Amino acid sequence: MIFRLLIFILENKIIFMRLVIFLADGFEDIEAFTVIDLMRRAGVNIDTVGVPGFQITSKSGIKVFVDKRLAEVKEEDYDGIVLPGGSKNVDILGRTTKVIEFLKKMYAQNKLIAAICAAPSILAKHGLLDNKKATIFPGMEKELPYPRGARVVVDGNIITSQAAGTSMDFALTLVEKLVGKAKAMELRKNIVV
Numbered sequence: 001m002i003f004r005l006l007i008f009i010l011e012n013k014i015i016f017m018r019l020v021i022f023l024a025d026g027f028e029d030i031e032a033f034t035v036i037d038l039m040r041r042a043g044v045n046i047d048t049v050g051v052p053g054f055q056i057t058s059k060s061g062i063k064v065f066v067d068k069r070l071a072e073v074k075e076e077d078y079d080g081i082v083l084p085g086g087s088k089n090v091d092i093l094g095r096t097t098k099v100i101e102f103l104k105k106m107y108a109q110n111k112l113i114a115a116i117c118a119a120p121s122i123l124a125k126h127g128l129l130d131n132k133k134a135t136i137f138p139g140m141e142k143e144l145p146y147p148r149g150a151r152v153v154v155d156g157n158i159i160t161s162q163a164a165g166t167s168m169d170f171a172l173t174l175v176e177k178l179v180g181k182a183k184a185m186e187l188r189k190n191i192v193v
Contacts, residue, residue: 031085135152137162
């Protein structure tokens with residue numbers, strides 16, 4: 001029985017990685033949903049967390065029910081964090097003390113921190129991009145200490161990306177970092193990227 005279970009785990013590559021994605025009103029739909037979808041396809045657990053409540057409205061007006069509220073999560077339960085863009089979302093997340101504390105604790109533990117669109121500005125504002133290369137929504141480069149023009153930039157435990165149009169590259173980079181290149185290539189093939 002144990003042998004069969006071990007083979008099942010190895011063949012199906014059960015992942016015990018756990019991510020959190022914070023969503024506030026005005027989050028960029030494509031950036032959030034692409035990451036959530038590809039993480040789940042890759043076998044990575046990802047909790048959607050509402051700031052502050054259970055029902056959040058996206059930038060395009062889609063109402064979503066999240067898995068948890070901000071008050072219910074602790075950084076020690078997660079291996080990484082994802083921040084999508086959307087100017088209203090970024091403004092709310094950037095002003096929310098618990099989100100900033102969460103980010104700083106994750107950073108101190110060298111856990112994965114990923115941000116796309118305008119969200120890297122939150123990291124920069126709180127010193128999490130000091131001595132780190134990063135990218136951001138085009139035109140916002142002055143917000144970063146070491147901006148790069150690439151679609152996705154990986155610097156250690158920090159992954160940043162530019163905008164909704166780079167969401168697929170961003171999500172696949174996360175898959176590669178968390179699960180490996182083979183899984184990212186498999187997903188690329190399966191979804192015809």
